[in-house]
Amino acid sequence: MARKVGSVGSITAEAILNEACKLFARFGYAAVSMRQIAAAVGVQASAIYQHYPNKQEILVALLNNHMDALLEAWNNEVRDEDAAAALERFVRFHIRYHISRPDEVFLSYMELRSLEDQGFRIIERKRHTYENIAKTILRHGADEGTFSASDPHVAAMAILAMLTGVNTWYRSGGRLSQQKIEDLYVGMVMGSVGLTAVSKA
């Protein structure tokens, strides 16, 4: 049951998104009700509807915010540098950004199936924008002659899957430091595009 712990005015769209993110990641989008989200936030369901007319808009907002923040974070990171340096920067950035947001990343991959047409198109476009960052670096490296000529689309998808996969096994405080993990992946990714592994391993 929804608990009434604050006035409508005291809840924010952000609190709704935070709780919805946790619930969707735990139970799956389709299994979570607006009532459950309201209970987790500590308000009546009606208060949720003042911010989001339906559950689908909550999902779209979550995935959209995640992609916007990711793209903006990369924009703050990118430098004018050669392809090998850019690829190393991208690898470290992607791992660091994703392992600190496990629920958002899980949802962003798993609940694409739950997006309706318009929301899907918005999120898909932003995902392509992000994938294109990796493709552009790889194409740049191939043009420079630094990277082995390969298929930049396939190579980008392979590298992104490899990097995001860290989320499936990484535990903070585990055997390896985040720095060491980044180093190992930089070495593997560099090798995968034909550069001598530069890992500090």
Added chain:
Amino acid sequence: MARKVGSVGSITAEAILNEACKLFARFGYAAVSMRQIAAAVGVQASAIYQHYPNKQEILVALLNNHMDALLEAWNNEVRDEDAAAALERFVRFHIRYHISRPDEVFLSYMELRSLEDQGFRIIERKRHTYENIAKTILRHGADEGTFSASDPHVAAMAILAMLTGVNTWYRSGGRLSQQKIEDLYVGMVMGSVGLTAVSKA
């Protein structure tokens, strides 16, 4: 509503698993009811309970069958050969096996969260058995001096994520043949462990 299209005897555990797999992959485990599974099979819900006492056992059976079939398929594939040849064989096997079973693979990764204790332990052990195939090949190559010394655990997880990622973008009949895709990944994986890319790209 459940439709009655056949006698109880005519439905098999296999039909239940097939329909449950599709429904779980589409809507998520938590959102699917035994009644929905029965309707998809075309029987009353009571007929489902004669095979599986609850939904959790259906999920465990699905994931368990998937892992058993995967491990058996690799056992039929494995040869006594050097680490580089074994790694190439593993890459081609993993891609081929997984892209032909998208729903099972999606569930096997996404619904680990929905397994209860005993089922989780069973599936987790079999997943480790499979991961250990890759780790053993990588350790073997490092011992031989063929592969660059790296962390076999991290390298195995990175390579498995990269390979399984094919499922997120591969469409049968797309721009690239399955053979070409395998070749590109063989090249990248070989490079990632410090071997010269041997891709036929």
